[in-house]
Amino acid sequence: QVHLEESGPGLVKPSGALSLTCGVSGASINSPNWWTWVRQPPGQGLEWIGEIYHSGSTNYNPSLESRVTISVDKSKNQFSLNLRSVTAADTAVYYCARVSHDIAATIALDQWGQGTLVTVSS
Amino acid sequence: QTVVTQEPSLTVSPGGTVTLTCASSTGAVTSGFYPNWFQQKPGQAPRSLIHSTDYKHSWTPARFSGSLLGGKAVLTLSDVRPEDEADYYCLLYLGGAQLGVFGGGTKLTVL
Numbered sequence: 001q002v003h004l005e006e007s008g009p010g011l012v013k014p015s016g017a018l019s020l021t022c023g024v025s026g027a028s029i030n031s032p033n034w035w036t037w038v039r040q041p042p043g044q045g046l047e048w049i050g051e052i053y054h055s056g057s058t059n060y061n062p063s064l065e066s067r068v069t070i071s072v073d074k075s076k077n078q079f080s081l082n083l084r085s086v087t088a089a090d091t092a093v094y095y096c097a098r099v100s101h102d103i104a105a106t107i108a109l110d111q112w113g114q115g116t117l118v119t120v121s122s
Numbered sequence: 123q124t125v126v127t128q129e130p131s132l133t134v135s136p137g138g139t140v141t142l143t144c145a146s147s148t149g150a151v152t153s154g155f156y157p158n159w160f161q162q163k164p165g166q167a168p169r170s171l172i173h174s175t176d177y178k179h180s181w182t183p184a185r186f187s188g189s190l191l192g193g194k195a196v197l198t199l200s201d202v203r204p205e206d207e208a209d210y211y212c213l214l215y216l217g218g219a220q221l222g223v224f225g226g227g228t229k230l231t232v233l
Contacts, residue, residue: 036222038168038224045211045224045225045226045227046160046162046168046211046213046224046227047224048213048221048222048223048224051222059220059221061221061222062123062221063123095167095168103174103177105174106156106173106174106177107156107158107173107174107215107219108158108170108173108174108177108179109158109160109168109170109173109213110170110173110179112167112168112169112170113167114167115167
């Protein structure tokens with residue numbers, strides 16, 4: 001059974017950097033899947049942040065691309081999110097998820113972490 | 123910037139059928155957008171229901187189905203139950219599947 005779990009500080013100061021890690025168990029991060037970050041501001045909808053493949057290839061949301069880096073640590077079977085120069089607008093629940101390509105020519109965000117709330121405040 | 127549009131809210135009676143749609147500002151939604159549908163209940167993470175237009179997961183109830191109609195991705199709920207009350211989000215992949223864009227979500231009320 002695949003399990004994803006987000007971890008990291010719940011409070012970040014404005015202009016600082018938000019760093020989160022997603023630990024993966026029950027599946028190898030080296031599998032032919034992408035791994036993605038999604039966020040949800042309180043009371044609002046979902047926003048796709050970006051994704052990474054185990055090779056290190058990444059795709060980012062253009063609206064965040066100048067501030068975001070997603071990386072992978074194969075030795076720890078985890079991937080990470082770094083968001084720089086944060087403001088209150090970055091306050092959100094951050095989710096990590098697996099982007100499965102188990103069936104040819106399909107894309108499915110099939111496994112999600114429970115999410116972690118990050119508040120940007122001084 | 124591409125905008126993905128969903129109905130903000132819908133109401134359906136128990137036992138009824140409801141259709142949720144997902145449109146792209148770039149034009150007609152096709153299977154190449156790999157439409158995904160998620161259900162989210164308060165305080166919970168989203169749960170995938172449908173992927174790649176009409177594929178179901180092993181956990182997807184049979185009363186949920188996905189399709190394309192009139193240039194939009196469509197999620198149809200049949201024989202709606204009270205526990206289907208939730209927010210529903212669609213996700214489209216653009217730019218050769220290198221950019222994901224969520225719709226604003228539909229709040230479904232079962233009343």
